[in-house]
Amino acid sequence: MLKEDNNDNENATTSTAAGIVAGKSSGRSGASKRYRLDITDVANVVLFLAVFVGLWQLLSILEVWPKTLFPSPAAVAISIGELIANNSLAIGIGTTLWRLTAGFAISIAMGGIVGLAMVKFQGFGKTMSSFAVGLLTFPSIAWVPFSILLIGFNDFGILFVVIMASVFSVMISTYSAVRNVPPIYIRASKNMGAHGFALFRHVMIPAATPSLIMGIRQAWSFAWHALIGAEMLITTLYGLGHILAVGREFNDMSQIIAVMITVFVIGLLFDRIIFLRLEEKVRFRWGLNQHAE
Amino acid sequence: MLHMALIETSYINNTNNNNSQQESQEQKKQESLDFIPVVHVKDIYKSFDYKNNKNNSSSSSSTTNHNHVSRQQQQQPLKNPRTSLSTSSHEVLNGVDLKIRKGEFVTIVGPSGCGKSTLLNIIAGLDRPDSGSVLVRGAVASSDASSTKRIMIFQEGALFPWLNVQDNVEFGLKITKMPKETGHRVADKYIEMVGLSKFSESFVYQLSGGMKQRVAIARALAIEPEVLLMDEPFASLDVQTRDLLHEELVGIHKTTGKTILFVTHNINEAILLGDRIIVLSSVLKNIKKEFRIDLPRPRDPESPKLYEIKKQILREFEGDLQIAKRR
Numbered sequence: 206m207l208k209e210d211n212n213d214n215e216n217a218t219t220s221t222a223a224g225i226v227a228g229k230s231s232g233r234s235g236a237s238k239r240y241r242l243d244i245t246d247v248a249n250v251v252l253f254l255a256v257f258v259g260l261w262q263l264l265s266i267l268e269v270w271p272k273t274l275f276p277s278p279a280a281v282a283i284s285i286g287e288l289i290a291n292n293s294l295a296i297g298i299g300t301t302l303w304r305l306t307a308g309f310a311i312s313i314a315m316g317g318i319v320g321l322a323m324v325k326f327q328g329f330g331k332t333m334s335s336f337a338v339g340l341l342t343f344p345s346i347a348w349v350p351f352s353i354l355l356i357g358f359n360d361f362g363i364l365f366v367v368i369m370a371s372v373f374s375v376m377i378s379t380y381s382a383v384r385n386v387p388p389i390y391i392r393a394s395k396n397m398g399a400h401g402f403a404l405f406r407h408v409m410i411p412a413a414t415p416s417l418i419m420g421i422r423q424a425w426s427f428a429w430h431a432l433i434g435a436e437m438l439i440t441t442l443y444g445l446g447h448i449l450a451v452g453r454e455f456n457d458m459s460q461i462i463a464v465m466i467t468v469f470v471i472g473l474l475f476d477r478i479i480f481l482r483l484e485e486k487v488r489f490r491w492g493l494n495q496h497a498e
Numbered sequence: 499m500l501h502m503a504l505i506e507t508s509y510i511n512n513t514n515n516n517n518s519q520q521e522s523q524e525q526k527k528q529e530s531l532d533f534i535p536v537v538h539v540k541d542i543y544k545s546f547d548y549k550n551n552k553n554n555s556s557s558s559s560s561t562t563n564h565n566h567v568s569r570q571q572q573q574q575p576l577k578n579p580r581t582s583l584s585t586s587s588h589e590v591l592n593g594v595d596l597k598i599r600k601g602e603f604v605t606i607v608g609p610s611g612c613g614k615s616t617l618l619n620i621i622a623g624l625d626r627p628d629s630g631s632v633l634v635r636g637a638v639a640s641s642d643a644s645s646t647k648r649i650m651i652f653q654e655g656a657l658f659p660w661l662n663v664q665d666n667v668e669f670g671l672k673i674t675k676m677p678k679e680t681g682h683r684v685a686d687k688y689i690e691m692v693g694l695s696k697f698s699e700s701f702v703y704q705l706s707g708g709m710k711q712r713v714a715i716a717r718a719l720a721i722e723p724e725v726l727l728m729d730e731p732f733a734s735l736d737v738q739t740r741d742l743l744h745e746e747l748v749g750i751h752k753t754t755g756k757t758i759l760f761v762t763h764n765i766n767e768a769i770l771l772g773d774r775i776i777v778l779s780s781v782l783k784n785i786k787k788e789f790r791i792d793l794p795r796p797r798d799p800e801s802p803k804l805y806e807i808k809k810q811i812l813r814e815f816e817g818d819l820q821i822a823k824r825r
Contacts, residue, residue: 393656396622396649397670397721407673411660491659492703 276459284459300443308367309428316375323380334380337373345370345431349438363435370431371424378420382413415487422480534636535597536757537725542630544591544616590616592783603751605760605772612780614761618727622650634724649723653730655710657702663713664698670721688716708739725757748795765811769804770797777811781818
């Protein structure tokens, strides 16, 4: 009886072992499949775009609105070509992305440091978190007048708005992510001799990473919204928001739509390529995708 | 009155706990010769304050008995001046004394709420006693740096999901700043010992419950601990996996000669594994009885001697239950 049990048992372990090997390889290939382009996916996107552009073309042929106010897809394409040809689109994208990177980097650094200080000093953490939650819901565009008067019509004025829009999100997510690290990890690593910076570097930060990435993704979208708004209102000579504002002043609807499409594509690329991949990678490593599948 | 009487009997039990006199004499001789215990738990008192939510250790075990214990406290104020007398506090360990020799495999068994996890946490340095001390090789163990030498294996394994098996096992070595290559070699050795060489690149979620505990054992062994503290490590595993891991743990104990302190509520587990079985009482908050088992391992749980011991342990538990009811 006992022997049989043991045999069963061995069989069970080898079979689970095999299952794990199989699961592992299938998991890996599943992950790589996720990033490879699927033909049906591509077909769906193409179909969607075709219908969208078709409807747009139809509306412009019907001339529901005057041609100047509702240009055809072709006119917008020409406008995009012109913007590319005279380099203003490239310079605009470059300037905007530079501002985004700089502002967002400062946000992450400041928000991260203050967030960690909030964990370290509990009293400060409590008051600061309610303050930060208040500022998180504060519309970022409402910082613009303040920024114009205090800093002026320049890059720093725009950066200020971008930072204000995203820093509190980083702060709150750092605070809650680090505070919610399961105590068992901390106890186990302390028992193995980790303390001080090593505990922080090797346990707290990696354990907090999944929620940190989610918070940073949200902060990025806040920063992006604020940036385009601020560029339109705080007029400098460059940037996508500036081209939008110029288009409005010259009644150039096709230029406006061209820039809108650019903004849309940049947002999509950032979210899909950088953040989604980062999140997927972490979730895959932690095995968090198991439930979703 | 009853309380006092109980403590007295406990002392009697403690001194008379050996099965035969000859054995105890032999043991005493040995003690006087080379006996500096690896771990010496000296007169530990501990009570938990329920108003401050400071202690999340063993909360699951203490809450179950909380009701009747608080009633007991209302009727009969605690005699010990060292424990705080606030009504929200509740005594868990009352003067526990325990010596563990090098290479010994000691199991602590007791019903939930008897403070066995708390005792283990205190030995590990994860919790502080109200009074008393833990000596490791004769020196008072600090709760911090030297705690590397008393490594805990938790019921949940507590592996880090952001690291693969190899990196999990290397974690403690990385923390102690061991050179990378040496760490790698040490980790390989112990991963092989627990039979997971094939899975060294796997992530934690890809492992079964039994495998997770094996990784936890390898991770603890890699640090070369003075004593391995195991807090119901196999409680959440199915019976077959548990049997297999018992066998492996016994093998590991044999090959490494590690001192192991193993906490469980499972009497079978305790008598199958331990050289010495310590019965903790939830009424006394202290060690009630000790058994020494010289049978070779692997042991047959059906053997008459083990059966006899099991019956005795059960009797002790029952006695506790009767006293708890009477109060």
